[in-house]
Amino acid sequence: MSVVDRHFAPDIPVTEIIAQGSPSLNQQIYLRLRLALSLNLRRQILIAVSDDPALRSQLATQLETDLAIELNPHGSRFTSFALNLDNPDVLDQLQPYLNPESGVPNFQITGIDRLTRQPVHIQRIFLESLTTIAQQLGNLEFNLVLWVTRPWCRAIQQSVPEFWQWRTGLFEFEGDPFGQDQIQSQPAPNGSSNGYRKFKLDSELADFVVASVMQTVNLDDQTALVNVLETNNPDSEPLRILQQIEDLHQARSSAASLAVPYRQLGDWYRDRLDPVRPAAEHLTIVIRAYEQALKLVDMKSDEVPDLLNDIANLYWIKARSGSGSVVTNLEKALKAYQFAVDRTNPEHQPQTYAMIQNNLGSVYSDLALHQSPEENLQSAIDAYRASIQARPFETDPARYAATQNNLGTAYWNMAQHRAPVQHLQAAVEAYNEALRYYTPEHEPLYYAMLQNNLGTAYWNLSRCDQAVQELAMAEDFLHLAIGAYRVALIYRTLEAAPLAYAATQNNLGTAYWHLANQQTTHYDDRSIHLLCAIDAYQEALSAVQYLEAASTPHAPPLSFDLSATHHHIGLAYYQTAIDARTELSLSDRTKFLHHALRHQVRAAQGWENQPEFQKSAVGQFSQIIRGIYERDGIQGQTQALSQIPPAFLGQVMREL
Known part of the structure; x- marks a missing residue:
């Protein structure tokens, strides 16, 4: 079963700083x-x-x-x-x-x-x-x-x-990102006090900028940089900003004056970050530039929360781009967000406060994937709820809905660890609340995403004994899940969103397969549900083939286990073939059995590094081959055995 969509929409474009190690x-x-x-x-x-x-x-x-x-x-x-x-x-x-x-x-x-x-x-x-x-x-x-x-x-x-x-x-080793040890109050050169503070130029930042410009304009020698500046090459703008910073340092300008070009330098590189694969070198420059700006601005300024939020967002980008330690970068993002929250008044700056709390929740959710899941997910839920309280639907419906979706996903993830019924019900409530804004006419793909998330929450409720005993039959939850998935697929088409289409079709197939195997399902409906599961799984596999044919070097990975899809469609084919009530000819039943074997082989091969799962797929081989022998004799059995990889053939022969 695929995980719920992890939709995260940062409130503003992002930026980042160098973090502090203890x-x-x-x-x-x-x-x-x-x-x-x-x-x-x-x-x-x-x-x-x-x-x-x-x-x-x-x-x-x-x-x-x-x-x-x-x-x-x-x-x-x-x-x-x-x-x-x-x-x-x-x-x-x-x-x-x-x-x-x-x-x-x-x-x-x-x-x-x-x-x-x-x-x-x-x-x-x-x-x-x-x-x-x-x-x-x-x-x-x-x-x-x-x-x-x-x-x-x-x-x-x-x-x-x-x-x-x-x-x-x-x-x-880690440096001190928020430390003020390099800044000392001193009188201005003319003896007056103009807010001047002695501040050491970050020479490594200058090195990074020079190297970046040389690489961009394809130079091997720094002496040629002078010519680049004289020709007003737009790629040399960071050098001009760097020169301005050096001039201000030499003139012993005020801290506020110095902060401006540092922020401009960070903004220049931030605006040019690749949204899919940001260059690690450019992230480093933005980090260093914003770090310097943060040290120079007045910590009581209204600019500080936005700057800290930008810093934290860039750490989050760095964590997701795989640059450096994921956990370390997420922890640095948390620290910056928490600094920002402490410096933001929710009554006077509700929008800024809500934005930071939403982003804080998203980082806690990511960190929960790596350590202390229950603790971090609870922190994420608390942050999302604080964001919603500060920014209700009437104030900013779009961002309110995005935060409700994030909250629903945090509840869904928490349900995998404790109190599943309570948290799944809360997830359903949050997703439905987000649908107040996301409509098929206004945001069709986001609307479909929420419907998919609702379907997954209902499917999980069908698997909870407590929910089945206290709330409704598993069959009822599965019908709700199927309905939500089918609504999602109206807008999640292969052409509009192939990756999402494949995931939802896979979810739909799984819901139908479980519905077919409920004890309360009527036998006449069972075969229909299995055929529907096969159709949905086939659509998911076709979408995967489409994605593989059109793949790009940085295509996002599938959000579901393809081997599990092969395993479940193999089970559905086998169950349909051996069900006497299913209206299939003898030749079609044999074809279904061969399809079942082919998919179980694919599942076993895909689960090469997961022996327990592989055992489930291999365990189906001999049953399917027996079914083929009963319908097609020794010739059919020989043909079936030829499909078995040599690594599994010995085990199958012993069982036969």
Whole structure:
């Protein structure tokens, strides 16, 4: 059974910031790194990741100090190097210090982040040297720590996979996103007080921007950037904003003045993010730019909640795009949203407050997929309800309806963990409330989505013993589910929404199959329901073939288990074929049995990594073949056995 549609419509376009790791977490990561080196093992490749230059320098210095003491009893040494930017060949730089008679040498390389401003051919020397290390690692008796930023970590992973696979440890440190430690109140240069605060220019942000523009305009040398600026190339706009920021820093302008171009820089990149696959490099730039803006604006300003909401939304985008740790990015999004909620008055700013609570609920819902589902889903429900209370239907019906749909889905998910009847009833109520706005004339696809969600909630109620005992018969809930699915399919057509069409047809087939197998279903209706299930499943499979033929590299995945579809349609074909009351000819019954076998084989092959499910499909093989033998003799049985994959043939022969 496919999961309920997860429709999430952010209230506004989004933006993001660099998140804060707790000091205790960084300390734990540092202790793991130090322990890995103090064990005096050989051929360790350790990658330490931090986007905070000050933190990176502090940790590298501390590591050198600690290990100089800890490694001395073993006769080993620990040496730090700043990468030679004229010739960034790591192995060449280490070669003079590789003395096999002086214990296991340990090296750490810093300054790799400065490669960002170097020409491409210089960067290539560094990456090629890592390939050489990977190829010769069996003969190299040393340990190596590379201090890198996240962009360089991704570059190594993607460009030098043979080196990346030899890594023995990855240590990701976090900086302080909301900290104010870089900002100090000072008098203005003229001695007056104009709100000036000493603020250090984010040099890494400048590096990211320069590298981004060079890549966009296809340049290998930074000196050519001057020509790009002089030609007023629109792609060089980030450079102009960056120059403005540097000028304001040099003029010691006020914090409020500095915040404006940082926000403009983030907006420029945010507006150009690919909505399907946003570039990780561009997300990083937006993060850094908004981080700087947040540090500069007055925290009592009305601008702060919107900025924090943008920051959190971008973390949510980052989590869904697969850039970095999903859980870490979701937790950063939660932190920013919670900061925003704390700084928003629901009475004076109801729309902003409702928007942030809705977005907060969506992140809690996503986090529930990875950890503490009941706790996070309850937090999502609370956030959605707070949003609805602040923004009722009469105020903003479209966003009210979107939040009601999100609330219904959160209730549906909670029903999978506890109190199913209570939460499924609440889901039905929320979906019906959303239908106050989503009508087939106004929003046909959203209307169909809600009908599909309603159908799934009713189907789940049919599976709850408590609901069947206290509310209605399972047959009644299944009829409600089928009705909702069929309404959805009026608007969810193959042409308009092929992926959604396939999911709803699959849901419809499952509802019919369960209805056919209810004890209360009349035997005359049973065969009709099975044939309807077969038709719906066939439509779902045809839609999948259509999607595969027209697939794109980034096509979204199916929301249902295709192997389960094959298994259920196989059961429906078999049950129809052996039902004496079904009006089928002998030849049609045999065809149905062959169809049943073909689909069960597909199910078994698809469930290769799910042995319990595969067992269910394989268990049908011998029953179906017996049915074929009874109707078509040894010739039919031989033909059926030829369809069985060799891996399953022995088991089938034993059962026969």
